[in-house]
Amino acid sequence: MPNLLRHLPNALTCCNLICGCIATAAALDGRLMTAVALLFAAVAFDFVDGLAARLLHAASPIGKDLDSLADVVSFGLAPAAMLHRLFVDLSLLGPDATLPLPLSILATIAVLAIPVGSALRLAKFNNDARQTTSFIGLPVPAHAIFWSSLLASLARIAEQYPAAVAADLTLWVIGLSVLALAGSLLLVSELPMFSLKVKSMAWQGNERRYLLLIAAVVLTLAMPMLTGISATILLYILLSIFDRKAPETESPT
Structure with missing residues (x-):
């Protein structure tokens, strides 16, 4: 039994990963509230796996790498899928049911910036000796929570007021894209965070x-x-x- 318990932290990390995978699928399918719920579940698993590793003295290099890989999916790919889906839904509100090419390129870059920034944030921590006792850059789970909550709220607004959103579609796309790029830069910034x-x-x-x-x-x-x-x-x-x-x-x- 004690040997089995040593695998508990990695099992919890895998639950984080599973939640991230299902959240990504739900987001692409347009079920943003389901994706948000799964992302919050992933955050919970991400917290308890580290706690379990410390309590059971079961921390390991494999566990550390597995945690980072799971976080890239749950807190990088899943929020990006949510943003992509919102951009798709917003484009359907436009007169041509698609975004103009410049806006489409900007939106694509913004979506890809989230998983890339998240992966860089995790890799930076794992290899940055300064961060052994410090916290530099926005935490990946906090960034994902911000995006999932914001996007679900905006999706409701777009659903309730489609005409108003369609009238300001360009501003919506540019605003969300700039915010996504700024958030991704904040992930890898030198900003100390408590x-x-x-x-x-x-x-x-x-x-x-x-x-x-x-x-x-x-x-x-x-x-x-x-x-x-x-x-x-x-x-x-x-x-x-x-x-x-x-x-x-x-x-x-």
């Missing part, structure tokens, strides 16, 4: 974490839930930008 993990329940030393938690509750209650979640991730980024205190982190993603 960890969300707490080592004690004390206020001192956890001020930013508690403030973010309180803000998350307020934003989620004040806005539609998914919009509040994406706003919370944006606040997390802003807090990290304006508070340049060196963070302590333990997670590669």
